[in-house]
Amino acid sequence: MxxxxxxxxxxxxxxxxxxxxxxxxxxxxxxxxxxxxxxxxxxxxxxxxxxxxxxxxxxxxxxxLPAAVRLDRISVHFSTPVPGADDRLWLVELRRLAGKASRPYAGGSPGEWIPMPGGATLTLVGRHSGRLWQARLSTDVVPYLRRHGVPIRYGYVRRDWPASxxxxxxxxxxxxxxxxxxxxxxxxxxxxxxxxxxxxxxxxxxxxxxxxxxxxxxxxxxxxxxxxxxxxxxxxxxxxxxxxxxxxxxxxxxxxxxxxxxxxxxxxxxxxxxxxxxxxxxxxxxxxxxxxxxxxxxxxxxxxxxxxxxxxxxxxxxxxxxxxxxxxxxxxxxxxxxxx
Missing domain, CATH: 3.40.1780.10 (QueA-like)
Known part of the structure; x- marks a missing residue:
């Protein structure tokens, strides 16, 4: 039930x-x-x-982690490392920015690369599920997120709050x-x-x-x-x-x-x-x-x-x-x- x-x-x-x-x-x-x-x-x-x-x-x-990295039109939510892979291959979710909220983004294709803040590049390797991608960042993920990420926030939280x-x-x-x-x-x-x-x-x-x-x-x-x-x-x-x-x-x-x-x-x-x-x-x-x-x-x-x-x-x-x-x-x- x-x-x-x-x-x-x-x-x-x-x-x-x-x-x-x-x-x-x-x-x-x-x-x-x-x-x-x-x-x-x-x-x-x-x-x-x-x-x-x-x-x-x-x-x-x-x-x-400050696991969201916002771009102009989409936000990349870093989920977890891919089991058994190196520290740069992670599961990520792409979300389309819509005002203060975001929605799942259905776009993207294997091999596509996404310019990221700080000169990094995210390459989409392949779909892990309908929602998540396997993607490789051009630098180690966790230090990168600590420099460029913000905490994940969904639409019911109306504004950003500090990591603390x-x-x-x-x-x-x-x-x-x-x-x-x-x-x-x-x-x-x-x-x-x-x-x-x-x-x-x-x-x-x-x-x-x-x-x-x-x-x-x-x-x-x-x-x-x-x-x-x-x-x-x-x-x-x-x-x-x-x-x-x-x-x-x-x-x-x-x-x-x-x-x-x-x-x-x-x-x-x-x-x-x-x-x-x-x-x-x-x-x-x-x-x-x-x-x-x-x-x-x-x-x-x-x-x-x-x-x-x-x-x-x-x-x-x-x-x-x-x-x-x-x-x-x-x-x-x-x-x-x-x-x-």
């Missing part, structure tokens, strides 16, 4: 909460408990009181980075992290570098680079053995952890590229909850949420979010789903 709904434009977060007179952790938090079906309304600052000592939050340390608005409190891995912000962790502040630690809540890192989303087609994610460190895998196993909860901060953390579950059901250290997609049929084996944002209708992320929350609770949660005016997207409100 699918979860479908109509998202009113008024419930799209058009700017960071700081621009709305709030702090990062001043967003709302909608909590759903699968065991009881209970739905409750909180502020994000209430999070320490909603977790138990010994619970574990798994956070993504990937930093957000797209970094989370946990971002530190700047060797590559994510095309789009791992936004579930955006509301965390150093003060809130201190309160969580004082409460006895554990925090441990994974890294997953996200590719570009598909706001028009709602395609599932492509292969993404990830790492679950040895210490994180061991801590997840320890927490589970003590009967405490493992709560992923963001769908990226779920994807990394579930990729690292071995045949016996244990989380092991691993790294590389993951194509794992969590569905209600596959279920989850490593996590007991998910802290995330509110996702668009028909988004592939809703399959993962259904696997964790169950269909009935997820439908009720989104009905409550719509009824109470929660805000969607990367600068919006938050949703905590827990098993108990």
């Amino acid at each position: 699918t979860v479908d709904f109509t998202l009113p434009p008024a419930l799209e977060a058009h700017e960071p909460p700081e621009a709305r007179g709030r702090t990062r952790d001043g967003v709302r938090l909608l909590v759903g408990r699968r065991a009881t079906g209970e739905i409750a309304h909180h502020g994000f600052r209430d999070l320490p009181a909603l977790l138990d000592p010994g619970d574990l939050l798994v956070v993504n340390t990937s930093a957000t 608005a797209y970094q989370t409190a946990f971002a530190h891995d700047r060797s590559t980075g994510s095309a789009e912000m791992p936004s579930a962790a955006r509301p965390f502040t150093p003060e809130l992290v201190t309160r969580l630690v004082a409460r006895g809540v554990l925090i441990t890192p994974i890294t997953l570098h996200t590719g570009v989303a598909s706001p028009e087609a709602h395609e599932p994610p492509y292969a993404e680079r990830y790492e679950v460190p040895e210490a994180t895998a061991a801590l997840v196993e320890h927490v589970r053995s003590r009967g405490r909860r493992v709560i992923a901060v963001g769908t990226t953390a779920v994807r990394a952890l579930e990729t690292s579950v071995d045949a016996s059901g244990h989380v092991r250290a691993s790294s590389g590229w993951t194509e794992h997609i969590v569905t209600p049929e596959s279920g989850v084996r490593a996590v007991d909850g998910l802290l995330t944002g509110l996702h668009e209708p028909k988004s592939s992320h809703l399959m993962m949420l259904t696997a964790i929350a169950g269909h009935d609770l997820l439908v009720a949660t989104y009905e409550a979010a719509l009824a109470e005016g929660y805000l969607w997207h990367e600068f919006g409100d938050a949703n905590l789903i827990v098993s108990g």
Whole structure:
């Protein structure tokens, strides 16, 4: 069963909460408990009181790249390196600029080269899918983006914001980075992290570098680079053995952890590229909850949420979010789903 709904434009977060007179952790938090079906309304600052000592939050340390390079008529969105290739061959999406927004650009042909700012050249090698190209930049991509790129912005965000608005409190891995912000962790502040630690809540890192989303087609994610460190895998196993909860901060953390579950059901250290997609049929084996944002209708992320929350609770949660005016997207409100 699918979860479908109509998202009113008024419930799209058009700017960071700081621009709305709030702090990062001043967003709302909608909590759903699968065991009881209970739905409750909180502020994000209430999070320490909603977790138990010994619970574990798994956070993504990937930093957000300025992954969009704008030209006169189109914008190039750099997604991920091509698996197994060198650092200059990436998957990219071409988007036609239309005022402050952009739309998918259907043009381009293999062998075509595109002049880029700073004297660089992007050569289209071949189509990877209907939306993405394999393309080679004439210089190393990540340093180039840090000089000439801006954060990816879709039409519901009405103006550009600095790169700092797209970094989370946990971002530190700047060797590559994510095309789009791992936004579930955006509301965390150093003060809130201190309160969580004082409460006895554990925090441990994974890294997953996200590719570009598909706001028009709602395609599932492509292969993404990830790492679950040895210490994180061991801590997840320890927490589970003590009967405490493992709560992923963001769908990226779920994807990394579930990729690292071995045949016996244990989380092991691993790294590389993951194509794992969590569905209600596959279920989850490593996590007991998910802290995330509110996702668009028909988004592939809703399959993962259904696997964790169950269909009935997820439908009720989104009905409550719509009824109470929660805000969607990367600068919006938050949703905590827990098993108990």
